[in-house]
Amino acid sequence: MIYTKGNIEDLDIITKLKPINSVTGIKPANLIGTINNEGQTNLAVFSSIVHLGSKPALLGFISRPQTAEVGHTFRNIQENGYYTINHIQPDFVKNAHYTSAKFDSKISEFKRCNLSEEYNGDFKAPFVKESTFKMGMKFKEAIDIKLNGTILVIGEIEHLIFPDTAMVDNDIDLEVTNSVGISGLNSYYSLSKIEKYPYAEVTEVPEF
Amino acid sequence: MIYTKGNIEDLDIITKLKPINSVTGIKPANLIGTINNEGQTNLAVFSSIVHLGSKPALLGFISRPQTAEVGHTFRNIQENGYYTINHIQPDFVKNAHYTSAKFDSKISEFKRCNLSEEYNGDFKAPFVKESTFKMGMKFKEAIDIKLNGTILVIGEIEHLIFPDTAMVDNDIDLEVTNSVGISGLNSYYSLSKIEKYPYAEVTEVPEF
Numbered sequence: 001m002i003y004t005k006g007n008i009e010d011l012d013i014i015t016k017l018k019p020i021n022s023v024t025g026i027k028p029a030n031l032i033g034t035i036n037n038e039g040q041t042n043l044a045v046f047s048s049i050v051h052l053g054s055k056p057a058l059l060g061f062i063s064r065p066q067t068a069e070v071g072h073t074f075r076n077i078q079e080n081g082y083y084t085i086n087h088i089q090p091d092f093v094k095n096a097h098y099t100s101a102k103f104d105s106k107i108s109e110f111k112r113c114n115l116s117e118e119y120n121g122d123f124k125a126p127f128v129k130e131s132t133f134k135m136g137m138k139f140k141e142a143i144d145i146k147l148n149g150t151i152l153v154i155g156e157i158e159h160l161i162f163p164d165t166a167m168v169d170n171d172i173d174l175e176v177t178n179s180v181g182i183s184g185l186n187s188y189y190s191l192s193k194i195e196k197y198p199y200a201e202v203t204e205v206p207e208f
Numbered sequence: 209m210i211y212t213k214g215n216i217e218d219l220d221i222i223t224k225l226k227p228i229n230s231v232t233g234i235k236p237a238n239l240i241g242t243i244n245n246e247g248q249t250n251l252a253v254f255s256s257i258v259h260l261g262s263k264p265a266l267l268g269f270i271s272r273p274q275t276a277e278v279g280h281t282f283r284n285i286q287e288n289g290y291y292t293i294n295h296i297q298p299d300f301v302k303n304a305h306y307t308s309a310k311f312d313s314k315i316s317e318f319k320r321c322n323l324s325e326e327y328n329g330d331f332k333a334p335f336v337k338e339s340t341f342k343m344g345m346k347f348k349e350a351i352d353i354k355l356n357g358t359i360l361v362i363g364e365i366e367h368l369i370f371p372d373t374a375m376v377d378n379d380i381d382l383e384v385t386n387s388v389g390i391s392g393l394n395s396y397y398s399l400s401k402i403e404k405y406p407y408a409e410v411t412e413v414p415e416f
Contacts, residue, residue, distance in 0.1 A: 001375065003368040020262040022380035023343060023368065025295050026389040026399055027259070028233030050258050051235070052270060053356040054228040060353075062260060087233050093403055095416055101408035114416030135231060140355055145268075147348055147362060148261040154355060160211040160231065167209065172230035174391045180402065181234040181389055183382045187404045191234055191389060191397040195301055199394060200309035208303055208322030 022184035029088040029182045031096055032061070033110075033117070033126040034076035041117055041126050042072045043109040045100050047182040049085060057157040058140065059085065065149035069102045074142070074153060081139045082124040083155065086131035087179045093188050095130075100185075123159060133162040133177045169196075230392035237296040237390045239304055240269070241318075241325070241334040242284035249325055249334050250280045251317040253308050255390040257293060265365040266348065267293065273357035277310045282350070282361060289347045290332040291363065294339035295387045301396050303338075308393075331367060341370040341385045377404075 027047035035041045048062035063074040077083050088096045092115060099109040110117050116129035123136045136159030143152040166176045174191050181189045198204065235255035243249045256270040271282040285291050296304045300323060307317040318325050324337035331344045344367030351360040374384045382399050389397045406412065 001368075001370055001372050005364075005366040018379045019368075019375070020265045020365070021259055022382070023265075023341075023365070024257045024259050024267060024293075025236030025238060025341075025387045026234050026382055027236060030233060048258050049232045050256050050270060051229055051232050052353060052358055056356065057228045057231075058356055059232060062258060085232075090402060094405065094414075097403075097405045098408050098413045098416075101410045101413050103410055112413065112416070133231075133233075141353075143351060143353065143360070145260060145349075145351065145360075145362070148264065148266055150260055152351070152353075152360060154353070156213075157228070157231070158213040160209075160227075162209055164209050167227070171226045171392050171395060173395075174230070174234055174397060179233045181399060184379050186407060187379060187381075188402050189382065189399040190402050191391075191399065193395060194298060194388065194398050195305075195396045197302065197305045197394045197396075200306050202309045202311055205306045205309050205320065206302075208306075208320070 018184050026181040026183060026189060029096070029180045029188065031086045031088060031099065031115075031128050031131070032073050033084040033086060033128055034073050035125055036076045036079050040106065041108045041110050042076055042105070043099050043113070043115060043126075043128065044073050045088070045096050052154060058154055059135075059137065059157065060152050060154045063151040063153050072105050074151065077139050077153065078142075080124055083137050083139065084125045084127045085135045085137060086128035087133035087177060089131060089178045090180060090190065092130045093180060097186065097188070120159060120161075127161075133166070133179060135160050226392050234389040234391060234397060237304070237388045237396060239294045239296060239307065239323075239336050239339070240281050241292040241294060241336055242281050243333055244284045244287050248314065249316045249318050250284055250313070251307050251321070251323060251334075251336065252281050253296070253304050260362060266362055267343075267345065267365065268360050268362045271359040271361050280313050282359060285347050285361065286350075288332055291345045291347065292333045292335045293343045293345055294336035295341035295385060297339060297386045298388060298398065300338045301388060305394065305396070328367060328369075335369075341374070341387060343368050
């Protein structure tokens with residue numbers, strides 16, 4: 001199947017939307033937990049979390065253009081400066097998926113989708129108790145992407161919580177953590193490790 | 209295992225680097241192909257490609273801080289404005305992985321890692337012939353992330369090429385495309401679809 005720019009633009013927005021959401025390949029499946037200053041919590045699935053750097057440990061995610069219905073996560077982050085990122089795992093994929101419905105801001109997706117708020121010491125934002133791999137994030141910067149009105153939201157990892165058994169050969173094994181991936185808007189995939197190669201040094205590249 | 213900010217910063221940079229590269233969960237495994245104005249091609253593995261929007265169809269990726277050794281991809285894109293994104297598939301994972309070695313800019317990773325340049329009409333940048341899922345991208349904007357010197361490079365999809373069989377129920381099936389994921393810097397995973405849910409409408413959310 002070959003599309004060129006002309007016919008990408010011509011495609012109906014709905015028929016176009018789903019394939020374009022899938023073209024990058026597999027995406028990490030995470031829930032972002034937030035709370036506003038009135039104590040109202042919010043939980044939403046995000047597939048756009050991206051590693052920006054390790055020193056400092058920075059992660060970004062893409063927030064869609066803000067409307068009354070969309071953007072509760074980013075608004076809460078602006079309000080109090082903290083949020084959590086929680087890996088989605090197979091036993092609560094369905095609960096996690098339905099957090100993407102456009103609930104009124106007065107409804108907590110934790111409660112509506114039957115996932116449990118968990119608080120960690122005095123860290124402000126709620127973690128997802130059911131997830132075994134979670135991070136407490138401090139908001140650092142929001143960068144406007146003027147081309148389409150989206151926002152790159154950047155935070156620093158302040159807490160990192162995962163099972164001891166997940167650290168295999170000094171790396172996190174995503175089969176052990178039972179983490180899942182998303183394609184497009186609503187397909188979920190499990191992961192099986194196929195290969196691990198050494199860090200690629202020029203002097204050690206095999207002949208092909 | 210629980211890390212808090214204090215001990216994340218204390219960890220040795222090498223021991224720290226790999227886990228922090230893995231914390232987002234699974235990442236899409238893609239090769240970016242470029243060419244400079246002298247006809248020198250470059251190919252490099254990227255795990256940071258992120259969907260920014262569907263109308264227009266925009267994708268971003270993170271380019272590390274530019275040095276003599278690092279950043280050939282972004283330099284070529286700045287020079288001629290075009291690049292390709294190609295899904296990595298199991299039969300050339302090893303070749304793809306070793307494009308990450310810091311080869312001199314005069315060495316083409318296509319040749320050194322035995323992957324084939326493919327040109328599509330008058331589109332300037334080289335595709336990877338071995339990949340069955342590939343995109344021709346037009347550079348739109350580079351946004352500096354001042355927190356750590358990285359760059360968000362944004363492009364628009366001009367060509368989209370994938371197997372007819374990959375479109376299942378109006379969505380791209382990543383098992384059919386045989387696309388793989390990356391964890392951290394050097395672990396590769398295959399994908400198995402576990403669930404597909406409808407687009408989540410508030411009125412259709414099940415009781416949990």
